[in-house]
Amino acid sequence: MQKYSLFSLIKNAFSNHQNWEVAWKDPIPKSEYDVVIIGGGGHGLATAYYLAKEHNIRNVAIIEKGWIGGGNVGRNTTIIRSNFMYDANARFNEFGMDLWRNLSQELNFNVMFSPRGIINLAHSDAQMNAYARRGNSMRLNGIDAKLLDRNEVKKLIPMADFSDEVRFPIFGGLMQPSAGTARHDAVAWGYARQADDMGVDIIQHCEVTGFDVVNGKIKGIRTSRGDIKAKKVGLCVAGSTNILAEKLNMTLPIETHVLQACVSEPVKPLLDGVVTFGAGHFYISQSDKGEMVMGGDLDGYNSYAQRGNLPTIQHVLTGGLALFPFLSRLKMLRTWGGIMDMSMDGSPIIDKTHIEGLYLNCGWCYGGFKSTPVSGWTFAHTIAQDQVHELNSELRLNRFSTGHLLDEKGLGTKTWIG
Amino acid sequence: MLYIKCPYCGLRAQKEFSYGGDATVKRPNINEEVSSKDWDNFVYMRKSPRGKHVELWQHIAGCRQWIKVQRDTATHEIFQTAKVTEEIR
Numbered sequence: 447m448q449k450y451s452l453f454s455l456i457k458n459a460f461s462n463h464q465n466w467e468v469a470w471k472d473p474i475p476k477s478e479y480d481v482v483i484i485g486g487g488g489h490g491l492a493t494a495y496y497l498a499k500e501h502n503i504r505n506v507a508i509i510e511k512g513w514i515g516g517g518n519v520g521r522n523t524t525i526i527r528s529n530f531m532y533d534a535n536a537r538f539n540e541f542g543m544d545l546w547r548n549l550s551q552e553l554n555f556n557v558m559f560s561p562r563g564i565i566n567l568a569h570s571d572a573q574m575n576a577y578a579r580r581g582n583s584m585r586l587n588g589i590d591a592k593l594l595d596r597n598e599v600k601k602l603i604p605m606a607d608f609s610d611e612v613r614f615p616i617f618g619g620l621m622q623p624s625a626g627t628a629r630h631d632a633v634a635w636g637y638a639r640q641a642d643d644m645g646v647d648i649i650q651h652c653e654v655t656g657f658d659v660v661n662g663k664i665k666g667i668r669t670s671r672g673d674i675k676a677k678k679v680g681l682c683v684a685g686s687t688n689i690l691a692e693k694l695n696m697t698l699p700i701e702t703h704v705l706q707a708c709v710s711e712p713v714k715p716l717l718d719g720v721v722t723f724g725a726g727h728f729y730i731s732q733s734d735k736g737e738m739v740m741g742g743d744l745d746g747y748n749s750y751a752q753r754g755n756l757p758t759i760q761h762v763l764t765g766g767l768a769l770f771p772f773l774s775r776l777k778m779l780r781t782w783g784g785i786m787d788m789s790m791d792g793s794p795i796i797d798k799t800h801i802e803g804l805y806l807n808c809g810w811c812y813g814g815f816k817s818t819p820v821s822g823w824t825f826a827h828t829i830a831q832d833q834v835h836e837l838n839s840e841l842r843l844n845r846f847s848t849g850h851l852l853d854e855k856g857l858g859t860k861t862w863i864g
Numbered sequence: 865m866l867y868i869k870c871p872y873c874g875l876r877a878q879k880e881f882s883y884g885g886d887a888t889v890k891r892p893n894i895n896e897e898v899s900s901k902d903w904d905n906f907v908y909m910r911k912s913p914r915g916k917h918v919e920l921w922q923h924i925a926g927c928r929q930w931i932k933v934q935r936d937t938a939t940h941e942i943f944q945t946a947k948v949t950e951e952i953r
Contacts (some may be wrong), residue, residue: 622901
């Protein structure tokens with residue numbers, strides 16, 4: 447594989463950049479693989495990469511209905527954080543933070559990981575207490591957390607509304623300085639390029655139409671481009687999990703919803719890290735191009751449409767304006783939607799299933815992007831070793847029936863409220 | 865914007881309604897032995913189909929009645945609405 451470097455850039459400049467080799471191939475599916483990963487999103491690509499790299503399993507195919515990076519890995523708001531209260535979520539995502547820190551070097555692809563911090567704002571004494579508790583829990587798990595008072599917040603985001611008339615005055619906030627953002631497309635492409643180099647077949651425009659299960663054991667999959675035998679199959683299709691589960695006669699603790707995001711026209715550097723509003727569902731960061739990247743609530747009804755409706759965008763931006771009045775003078779560049787696997791406790795599932803050789807990676811709600819490396823890492827381990835790793839030992843499917851829920855937000859099963 | 869025909873008030877904008885989830889989920893009968901699996905299915909398990917979905921909405925900024933709506937989850941098209949006591953087929 448051609449290494450990306452300053453030297454290779456200069457070298458290719460002499461041939462007008464006409465001779466770069468393709469980053470990944472477009473192979474014809476073979477009739478049999480050791481492992482088939484369904485879903486060529488960030489998590490699927492990362493899983494294939496770690497299967498090849500950590501477990502030396504290279505006879506692997508990724509089956510993608512559309513094109514790689516065309517789903518949620520290209521639709522999210524690129525936030526990376528590990529500010530969780532529960533041990534299972536905190537340890538899992540902090541392990542992921544370590545993978546993020548080295549990802550550009552590891553993949554030889556600049557994923558533009560930029561740890562500029564995230565601030566969750568508090569607008570009442572009770573909220574400050576809750577954040578103090580969460581911050582302490584984070585620190586016990588070795589994650590950096592800083593409780594900020596009103597003046598400290600004002601120094602970091604002076605453009606927020608600190609006037610006396612506001613309905614939800616800023617009392618302070620909880621900051622994770624090591625959180626940040628990354629370039630989402632680059633994450634998908636970087637994993638794809640390395641996985642392809644290690645022998646993984648990335649098969650795009652290939653829809654899975656069914657599964658071959660014999661005596662409770664997976665034998666292969668049926669696709670729009672023919673049948674493919676496989677010893678093991680990993681489902682990595684957050685947003686479409688229920689559709690494939692139906693083909694397997696499985697019912698899962700997941701509802702599928704649409705989440706919208708939007709960006710403004712680009713402006714000069716204004717906002718350093720990520721800020722979340724504590725009195726409504728709204729978060730914002732500024733991209734490297736200068737666009738304000740914003741998101742908030744789900745549209746609030748089951749949906750597989752990758753688009754939402756205007757009332758939700760209006761509602762989210764009303765919260766945005768309450769926090770940052772300057773937003774009223776920015777033009778909106780575009781809005782879009784992605785479909786989410788909303789699990790019934792708000793935490794993901796990475797587990798084996800009752801079908802031998804079938805593995806499940808789903809339920810990412812609206813927080814899948816930040817977990818891309820660790821999700822792939824633990825899912826690859828689960829598939830290769832046929833057992834869960836300690837990191838995903840509490841992210842199992844049976845936690846709903848045993849009562850060991852990871853309800854980080856304490857919202858219950860009304861996923862659309864969160 | 866979705867437009868939902870409330871069986872009591874007529875066609876109204878989505879903003880007047882709040883969502884109540886899958887209307888086909890049935891609570892296990894009271895005063896009967898209920899297995900853990902049945903509770904599990906009722907509380908957590910959802911089919912969440914792509915296509916026609918019968919769901920509950922409440923006309924919260926109107927008559928405050930709960931209603932049933934049959935809607936396509938892929939296109940957001942609404943086919944039918946009914947009172948909660950009525951069947952949608």
